[in-house]
Amino acid sequence: MNYLRHVLDHLRKDLRLEWRSRDSINGMLFFALLVVVVFGLAFDPTSYPTTTRQISGGILWVALLFASMTALNQSWARELRNQVLEAQRMAPSPASALFLGKAIANMLFVLVVEAVLAPIFIVFFNLHVLGNVWLLALILPLGTWALVVNGTFFAALGLRARNRELLLPLLLLPISLPALLAMVQATTGVLTADLDSIQIATWVKQLAGYDIIFTTICILFFETVLNAE
Amino acid sequence: MEQRNPTLRSVAWLWFGIAVAVLVVAFRQAIFLTPRDAAQGDVGRIFYYHVPIAMWSLLFPYLNFAASLAYLYWRRRDPLKALTADAFALASAEVAVVYASITLITGSVWGRAAWGIWWAWDARLTSMLLLWLLYVSYLMLRRFSSTGQSHTLAAVLSVFAAVDVPIVYMSIRWWRTQHPAPVFGGGPNSGMDKSMLPAFFWNLAGWAIWGIFILLFRFALERKRQLADQEAALQAIEASLEIPQ
Numbered sequence: 118m119n120y121l122r123h124v125l126d127h128l129r130k131d132l133r134l135e136w137r138s139r140d141s142i143n144g145m146l147f148f149a150l151l152v153v154v155v156f157g158l159a160f161d162p163t164s165y166p167t168t169t170r171q172i173s174g175g176i177l178w179v180a181l182l183f184a185s186m187t188a189l190n191q192s193w194a195r196e197l198r199n200q201v202l203e204a205q206r207m208a209p210s211p212a213s214a215l216f217l218g219k220a221i222a223n224m225l226f227v228l229v230v231e232a233v234l235a236p237i238f239i240v241f242f243n244l245h246v247l248g249n250v251w252l253l254a255l256i257l258p259l260g261t262w263a264l265v266v267n268g269t270f271f272a273a274l275g276l277r278a279r280n281r282e283l284l285l286p287l288l289l290l291p292i293s294l295p296a297l298l299a300m301v302q303a304t305t306g307v308l309t310a311d312l313d314s315i316q317i318a319t320w321v322k323q324l325a326g327y328d329i330i331f332t333t334i335c336i337l338f339f340e341t342v343l344n345a346e
Numbered sequence: 347m348e349q350r351n352p353t354l355r356s357v358a359w360l361w362f363g364i365a366v367a368v369l370v371v372a373f374r375q376a377i378f379l380t381p382r383d384a385a386q387g388d389v390g391r392i393f394y395y396h397v398p399i400a401m402w403s404l405l406f407p408y409l410n411f412a413a414s415l416a417y418l419y420w421r422r423r424d425p426l427k428a429l430t431a432d433a434f435a436l437a438s439a440e441v442a443v444v445y446a447s448i449t450l451i452t453g454s455v456w457g458r459a460a461w462g463i464w465w466a467w468d469a470r471l472t473s474m475l476l477l478w479l480l481y482v483s484y485l486m487l488r489r490f491s492s493t494g495q496s497h498t499l500a501a502v503l504s505v506f507a508a509v510d511v512p513i514v515y516m517s518i519r520w521w522r523t524q525h526p527a528p529v530f531g532g533g534p535n536s537g538m539d540k541s542m543l544p545a546f547f548w549n550l551a552g553w554a555i556w557g558i559f560i561l562l563f564r565f566a567l568e569r570k571r572q573l574a575d576q577e578a579a580l581q582a583i584e585a586s587l588e589i590p591q
Contacts, residue, residue, distance in 0.1 A: 274487075275491075278487070278490050278496075278499075279490055279491070288483050288486075288487060290483075291476065291480045291482075291483045291510075292506055292507070294476055294479070298517055323517055327513060330509060331506075334506065341498060341502055345498040345499055
């Protein structure tokens with residue numbers, strides 16, 4: 118219970134900070150929109166509805182992945198100012214509570230971006246979904262958590278490295294590839310209705326398993342990373 | 347500085363000589379003595395290099411994982427032992443990347459001859475590529491972080507990579523497969539003809555000996571670098587303690 122209160126305190130602090138500046142959400146939103154526009158220019162989505170359905174799952178996740186990466190570094194860079202991070206290290210609350218609070222806050226930001234981006238995406242790509250749209254309400258949060266939990270962890274890991282902006286994608290992408298495979302496959306399966314419900318369920322289960330495994334080891338190792346020399 | 351140990355040097359030279367000798371025998375076996383493959387012709391001979399190296403390239407990540415766990419365990423308890431473990435982790439990651447690269451390149455050459463394409467997004471090719479990417483990113487982290495902090499962070503990343511490898515393997519296996527079935531334990535028709543066995547096992551042994559050689563060589567080099575760093579740090583401290591004249 119006590120632990121939960123610490124997590125909620127950290128979450129509340131991060132949400133308040135974001136509410137005052139709204140830097141991350143605005144940045145992510147505009148970035149994701151730009152990615153969608155670039156892909157829209159690269160090929161003509163309205164003339165080829167079948168092709169569009171086949172690739173828009175991948176494009177959606179690429180847009181979200183890169184957009185969330187712009188925000189993840191910010192979320193820790195905020196803590197570096199005025200030695201806030203040093204204070205956090207000395208605080209008696211468990212280090213993983215800080216991590217979980219921040220990961221949940223980042224998750225909420227990305228979910229807001231997704232909620233705004235999804236209608237724009239459907240309009241710009243003239244997307245007519247053939248499968249069960251409501252399944253996306255399960256796939257999107259699971260996939261987002263897979264990106265955000267590892268992303269928050271690796272952003273903290275690269276915090277004191279040279280070129281941390283460059284380091285995050287280099288570390289996050291290889292580790293996330295199995296999760297990306299699962300979310301892109303499941304999303305494309307829903308959009309095109311090519312996969313039956315059992316196949317989609319397998320991808321969703323894999324994604325959930327990935328989330329559970331990596332959330333656990335992130336929590337286990339966060340203190341080591343926070344206090345690394 | 348640590349003195350050079352003459353016994354160790356001669357053992358290293360001997361080991362190097364054995365590695366070269368075994369590889370020469372293996373080359374003769376694979377290229378000249380083994381009969382030509384009935385289905386593939388001479389192209390099939392790359393099998394004797396591709397498969398043994400691929401098998402060993404799967405071993406070195408385990409060594410890296412074990413050394414990283416040892417580092418994390420000794421980090422506070424015994425920093426000097428921890429540094430040794432860290433040097434071993436670095437060396438095994440580098441050898442893993444080298445072996446995985448050779449596997450990818452030889453496989454790609456074979457794929458061009460047998461399938462007509464350099465690359466296919468097949469299960470085992472993709473998982474090997476992902477393994478390669480994971481350990482390249484590990485080496486990137488070590489290069490990028492400023493001195494002194496990289497050991498712990500790299501060890502943590504190594505744990506993440508090691509957890510990721512089985513997930514990658516299972517998820518991609520489920521995704522698609524085109525690569526020839528595993529040669530050993532891959533079903534009723536697996537296994538190889540008796541005439542192929544000597545060339546295969548000579549190469550398996552040769553590349554193992556060679557891999558251990560470059561692993562230990564790289565390890566010794568990294569230890570030397572660490573010791574030189576320690577020496578330099580010590581001298582800097584001593585210099586700062588001297589009373590100005």
